[in-house]
Amino acid sequence: MERNIVEVSGLVKDYISPVETLHVLRGVNFSVPQGGSFSITGSSGSGKSTLLNILGGLDRADSGEIVVDGSRVDRLAEKHLTRYRRKSVGFIFQFHYLLNDFTALENVMLPAYISGLSKKAALEKARALLADVNMEDRANHLPQQLSGGERQRVAVARSIVNDPAVILADEPTGNLDKENSELVTGILYGAAERWGKTLIVVTHDEDVASRASSRCLLSGGILSEREN
Numbered sequence: 001m002e003r004n005i006v007e008v009s010g011l012v013k014d015y016i017s018p019v020e021t022l023h024v025l026r027g028v029n030f031s032v033p034q035g036g037s038f039s040i041t042g043s044s045g046s047g048k049s050t051l052l053n054i055l056g057g058l059d060r061a062d063s064g065e066i067v068v069d070g071s072r073v074d075r076l077a078e079k080h081l082t083r084y085r086r087k088s089v090g091f092i093f094q095f096h097y098l099l100n101d102f103t104a105l106e107n108v109m110l111p112a113y114i115s116g117l118s119k120k121a122a123l124e125k126a127r128a129l130l131a132d133v134n135m136e137d138r139a140n141h142l143p144q145q146l147s148g149g150e151r152q153r154v155a156v157a158r159s160i161v162n163d164p165a166v167i168l169a170d171e172p173t174g175n176l177d178k179e180n181s182e183l184v185t186g187i188l189y190g191a192a193e194r195w196g197k198t199l200i201v202v203t204h205d206e207d208v209a210s211r212a213s214s215r216c217l218l219s220g221g222i223l224s225e226r227e228n
Helices: 048-055 078-087 104-112 117-130 149-162 180-195 206-210
Strands: 006-014 021-035 038-040 063-068 089-092 167-168 198-202 214-219 223-225
Touching: 006 048, 006 198, 021 063, 021 198, 021 214, 021 223, 038 048, 038 180, 038 206, 048 063, 048 104, 048 167, 048 198, 063 214, 078 089, 089 149, 104 117, 104 149, 117 149, 117 180, 149 167, 149 180, 180 198, 180 206
Parallel strands: 038 198, 038 214, 089 167, 167 198
Antiparallel strands: 006 021, 006 063, 214 223
């Protein structure tokens, strides 16, 4: 029987200001099977990034249940959320957020080293992941010596280094030209599949969204299923 690695039910998120209450998520429900890929599209300001941040423990919902790899994320205290973000999910953002003073190899290995892996083991794992995203020849280059597409490929490798159950990608090709976008998209989905990761991606790019095994549209705070 197929196991759902992510289960979300009744997710509600409002932003309240003196002027208005903005209903960003209005009872969102979805599930993603282990090893599956799931894309969410929607217009700017529709709440896609908010939803992804809530899944990643970077933001809190007002109500609803979130289960990721058996953990009730919505119930975790902050100290446990820190561990959850470190171990259970890998993040890829529109901006790569690589550390400028560290090489590609060091950027990938650091999360594993910080999480307790020996330096030698962390470096070996980082090298394997860089090879998997075709960046082994650029391992000793600093971020400013890499192209935008190369930086995102390093970010893909970094997102997997701590062996998370789920990869969360927020507009991973948003800053790339068409050629690099297609390259990074193929590498992202391919790496997730090869390493057995569940991938959830929010994007404006129909080409990126269409690669997912299932996809949804977020509009008016409601998530509705779409066909590829």
